Amino acid sequence: MAILCDKNSKVMVQGITGGAGKFHTERMLAYGTNIVGGTSPGKGGQSVSGKPVFDTVVECVETTKADVSVIFLPARFVKEAAIEAIRAGIKFVVAIPEHIPIHDMLYVREEAVKAKATVIGGNTAGVMTPGESNLGIMPDIAFAPGKVGTVSRSGSITYYVADTLTRTGFGESTCVGLGGDPVLGSTFGEILWKFEEDEKTKAVVMCGEIGGVYEERATEVIRKMKTPVLAMIGGIYAPPGKRMGHAGAIVEGKMGTAKEKLDILAEAGAYPCRTFLDIPKTLKKLGV
Amino acid sequence: MRLYEYESKQLFENFKIPVSKRFMAKTPDEVYSMVENMVGPVVLKSQVLTGGRGKAGGIKFADGANEARTKAKELLQMKIKGYAVNSVLIEPKLAVKKEYYVGVTLDRANYKIVIIASGEGGVDIEKTAVDHPDKIFKKSLSIKENLYSFDALLLAKKIGIPQPLLKESASIIINLFELFKNYDAKLVEINPLVLTNDDKLIAADSRMSLDDDAVFRHVDLKEMGIETRHEEGEMTPRERQAYEWGIPYLDLDGDIGMFPGGAGFGIMGNDFIHYFGGKPANFMDSGGGPSPERIAKMLVLLDENPDVKVIFGARFGGISRCDDFAKGVIMFLKEHGLSKPMVMRMTGNMWQEGVRMFEEAKKENPELFEHIEFHGIETPIEEIAKRAVELAKEERGQ
Secondary structure, X not given: OOOOOOOOOOEEEEOOOOHHHHHHHHHHHHHOOOEEEEEOOOOOOOEEOOEEEEOOHHHHHHHHOOOEEEEOOOHHHHHHHHHHHHHOOOOEEEEOOOOOOHHHHHHHHHHHHHHOOEEEEOOOOEEEEOOOEEEEOOOHHHOOEEEEEEEEOOHHHHHHHHHHXXXXXXXXXXXXXXXXXXXXXXXXXXXXXXXXXXXXXOEEEEEEEOOOOHHHHOHHHHHHOOOOXXXXXXXXXXXXXXXXXXXXXXXXXXXXXXXXXXXXHHHOOOEEOOOOOHHHHHHHHOOO | OEOOHHHHHHHHHHOOOOOOOOEEEOOHHHHHHHHHOOOOOEEEEXXXXXXXXXXXXOEEEEOHHHHHHHHHHHHHOOEEOOEEOOOEEEEEOOOEEEEEEEEEEEEHXXXXXXXXXXXXXXXXXXXXXXXXXXXXXXXXXXXXXOOOHHHHHHHHHHOOOOHHHHXXXXXXXXXXXXXXXXXXXXXXXXXXXXXXXXXXXXXXXXXXXXXXXXXXXXXXXXXXXXXXXXXXXXXXXHHHHHHHXXXXXXXXXXXXXXXXXXXXXXXXHHHHHHHOOOOEOEEEOOOOXXXXXXXXXXXXXXXXXXXXOXXXXXXXXXXXXXXXXXXXXXXXXXXXXXXXXXXXXXXXXXXXXXXXXXXXXXXXXXXXXXXXXXXXXXXXXXXXXXXXXXXXXXXXXX
8 A cells, every 4th residue: 555646547648748748657657657648738639658639637547547747848838738637537636736826826826625635735846655656756766565654755865764764675655746935735734644555655754844833733633643753844044034914924923944843743743853864763672 | 026016006906995196206396296196294204014104204285285205315324124115105194093903924834824903013022922813803705705795894894993994894895805816915914904084995005915826817017017026125146146047046155166966955954054063154945856957056156155065965856856966066166167166965866877977977077076976875965064164164164
């Protein structure tokens, strides 16, 4: 088992004929990802890496039974692409591009919640279930099948954490790049709970960042979890940043510093880590 | 992207939110000639991209053109939280009976748009939110919902708008919401919304922050002269250089030059250096999928910084491929040359290709590589960070 995707996932790529779409479709296929086709409006009937290209997601789903979509399109087209996928019945959408307009993501989130679909991103490196499915741009070299789940705002941090877990023999069940954009398709809490329900995942590493309130909001879920959660927060020594204005502070309360976030997560039962090497040490202590 | 008050007030006016008649001036003499033609006392407001301007003395009142010129001169010499005052907005001074607050913003954690209103407007609204949350009223909406006039009327009633002005204030709230949605805003704020002695409502101050990633679809802003700008106040010469090159960069006070991949490890790499007893000289972010030219420029920034004693390089190729990275480093070595030690680790997508390129270049010009300690995936990044701290100590002669 894994979360979100495995070897049986039927994966399609939106924007499969573009430069990044083509390049990463080949990489994902080379990893063994079950890619069944893709879309590129106006280019239906062509093929990329031997996989059929359709004009619309509905057609792609009808023919290939795709149930996961990875979006490789310029940010401004992601809103429509994601909504198209969700309305065609796709239950898991990975939005790779960065700089997706915030209001667009609010629309996408509305659609996803209504259809009980999961959207990951934007600005994500993707989702990887080692040995089974690589959705996005994550470098294979860091990963090996195993028992620890990871969820992180940043791509490079995901790679470093996986690299550390791989080197120390723990391996990863699934690695989720939550995304670095200001408004994301999914929350830490939602992904953590999927790991909680996954039998293969024996512990989860969550990596957050200074700014926003996403990490703090995960505490409700962490308190309910039996699977141990290890937490890292980037920006402990960051120079003090700028804020958005009064209304932001009124709605989101006091913006946590990285240190405060780490303390809040620890208070909720997470195990704080300061370097990647703290992760295997902590896992050993926990008997994972 | 934050807007200046004079810019957001223009947008307010376009959306039928009442604002005062106003003039912009860039010199004390311009202020003089504007105020000469105005009746009654005036307010001079420094135009800066930061809040807390009033408390910092950035707003002054004047009676007549002479006093206005003197006060404007003071304002135009000021710096407010690092922001130089380059222009002044002139408006008639309002006779204030009461101040309200109305704002629209994002509640990112709940994926909602929130309309916020309070009868306690003015500079201390944040304090009110903490001390008297009962005096702050909110209405949350999804992006797909409309703000109905009955909801706006209820908000207006709750904050104590007088009966004769209820309908007008509800329109103001709705128009503010429409403005927020229309321009992909992150924040629009009237603080204060002033009730004048002659019972008129006027947006005395305005604040707007737009989503940089959506500015492309608002071509009318460009026509108004509102374009993406640098918002972080004063820059050091190196920060300005980096800004011109499109590289997110901050000078810090240490001596280890940080040459990371994306922002994620850019931030955490700084923590690691501190954790192992060193101090970073900068923060930097290569952005996703940087070109070789950009990689080379990042190194130029560090090599030419005399405070940098050693460079700490980290590349875990994802969307940013190792071959492009290696190409950029080699370009820098050939065209510029490295004058200080660099310890780096490279792995990730296309790492074999990156390593091959380094080896070839080294065979050709071994002297270019004499300051570089190169590592691959076999060395944990913590070891690289520790080594950078150690090298910095050696360079300092400790």
